[in-house]
Amino acid sequence: MYPGLAARAASLDAADGLAPLRDLFALNEGSVYLDGNSLGALPRHVPERLRDVMTRQWGELGIRSWTEGGWWTAPERIGDRIAPLVGAGPGQIVVGDSTSVNVFKAVVAAVRLAGQDRTAGQDRTDGQDRTAAEGRTEVLVDATTFPTDGYIARSAARMTGRRIVPLAPAEMPAALGPRTAAVLVNHVDFRTGRLHDLPGITAAAHAAGALAVWDLCHSAGALPVGLDAHGVDLAVGCTYKYLNGGPGSPAFLYVAERHQAGFDSPLPGWNAHADPFAMAAGFEAADGAVRGRVGTPDILSMLALDAALDVWADVRMADVRAKSLALTDFFLECVAAYAPPGRVSSLTPAAHAERGSQIALRCAEAPAVMDGLIARGVVGDLRGPDVLRFGFTPLYVGFADAERAARVLGEVLAAVPGRVPPGRR
């Protein structure tokens, strides 16, 4: 142990205004949880709240809860609770479905909006969406993205007569042009932790007459996003990472207010109808972000997320960001001090403007090292073949955790041979 680092950690924790929030979460004492970017920790009060949802709202009130208990409007109500965390005004976010399903809605809707801009709504008829001969035929897709976005974007392009162009986000501004319908980019790369330039790429897309769709899975709840301020058109995000909604909790969809009237969903389920309980044969889209809803909301998961969001009541995202950067800076400093030279190298940009809330270390022996870390109570995760991934969630991770994680990493690296013996290749 470097006593200097441990002492620094203690004084940083003592000065941390967010430190008291840690008590809101159920964490295993004795271990350091650095996997909140995969599965956020359990807020302690959630089980009791969900017990009430089950026994009283479902068991006693039953169907009355759809109206009296606020079940029916949960998607937009909870969306409005997420909105300030991602810099969105009210009425633009609905919660529901998986991230993948929301990527499909967003990319199809973006392509149609890009078409509507030029042809005054002729896209709304049955039959094929307009095709390659008609202009904006390309969707630029972050080639480094979490793969589901690419798979789903390809399907969305196929079904609307467009094609996808995989590119690194940094290459997008030069590739944008009159053939671009939309760009789809991850705000923070799930593997490296690189934060992409949301304002710049969005502005470049707009300058080319295209729409910008952002995937906020690794930034919502981790750093300021500024959806409204930067003029983002559509966005999707996950609630089970930095928003602690529970395993596989429902995702969210942001539709900027100016696009809502033209938002033409590929999944126009009855929940998106202007008058769902009329049960009319013809579809008439609801006004507002509600148009992004599809089927009956999944109430147990939805209300667990609703409860989990209570921890944000008095939290400023600027404070979260400041702590996140301080934590990751300090972790990198500790790794430099504790790790044997040459064994790990950071894939995460050093520049604050390019860093999300995780540190990814490349390590030739990553699988064995992560096993060793977890065995010693430091929980990160592995992204094959050679990446050690450590997520820093400022609401419940402290500086002593960062110091301990780096120190244990040094010990594990010392115990795991740096070269794979021939017999184990």
Next chain:
Amino acid sequence: MYPGLAARAASLDAADGLAPLRDLFALNEGSVYLDGNSLGALPRHVPERLRDVMTRQWGELGIRSWTEGGWWTAPERIGDRIAPLVGAGPGQIVVGDSTSVNVFKAVVAAVRLAGQDRTAGQDRTDGQDRTAAEGRTEVLVDATTFPTDGYIARSAARMTGRRIVPLAPAEMPAALGPRTAAVLVNHVDFRTGRLHDLPGITAAAHAAGALAVWDLCHSAGALPVGLDAHGVDLAVGCTYKYLNGGPGSPAFLYVAERHQAGFDSPLPGWNAHADPFAMAAGFEAADGAVRGRVGTPDILSMLALDAALDVWADVRMADVRAKSLALTDFFLECVAAYAPPGRVSSLTPAAHAERGSQIALRCAEAPAVMDGLIARGVVGDLRGPDVLRFGFTPLYVGFADAERAARVLGEVLAAVPGRVPPGRR
């Protein structure tokens, strides 16, 4: 009260082999719950099971539960638990997403399969799905269906270059032909409770070279379906009605084994990939029904459903069906005895072969009558403008419930004027 009917109810209940199952559910004593076709009742053991999922699996084990706790394979594992309830062999059902999203997957996949049958898989490339000039251009859609099916089928047709043809199910056999790609039918009509001819319409579709897609929302858990026996191609269903999975619990998708290799999902999320954790840039579809998965499964809702399915352990669907028919017959008999003449008429077919597990009564004063029923502890629901809907769920509804519901209906009808006064029109 007709003592004869009450006595008959008591003796029918005493002879009912399913009667002991009622104790497995949390029901409000003092009321009669006839809305299980909207929201199934809470199985008593579910809250405790979900508490364990939250506090131990999520709170203590955390990400380890994705593997050790069986979270990752829950969609197909729970699908295999539903399978025997709808007459399906294992490996053909996955749970997840809403019914609407599954209708989209099923209709798009059916249209593509109908195309593949004739052109040896040339449909799999990027670009437009094949268009009107190429043959099977029509999707016949049950015009009486729950509206979301129609809305979603229209979108699926639009995005694959087909068109929908709304028809009553009885008209479908005559309308099927070389232009038909698929039919989409509700097994039981949500409004009238009419049971459609699944074997006959499926066989007619096949004879015309088309595929049959069935929506089982109002039949799964209510009566034998026989998916495999009748050669159904694709099916979707709901788990929060007769399967008691909880409000908005995940839906399911059935893909007959013979179609799985050709199942070409419009929502190919990372959960449908052959090797999801490779996080590869290219999509390669998994084998089997797993191909119908999309994004990360919603674990809290999924495992509440898993627990809820325990009540089916020793239940034979033939017994459920026999009791359901006996209950609805008896209810109709009691209504005939208790209701003032001419005030209500049944929309539900009298023939057993055409009846689901609900009774729908047309009543000019339906809104006021349903309010009166609920105020007196008989919980059905209203389907506007003039339908009183009563769902009979054989696991927890008994004959005394049916007699009481009809008796209270008679009292309410006597109290609600039979003609709307001019001032209230």
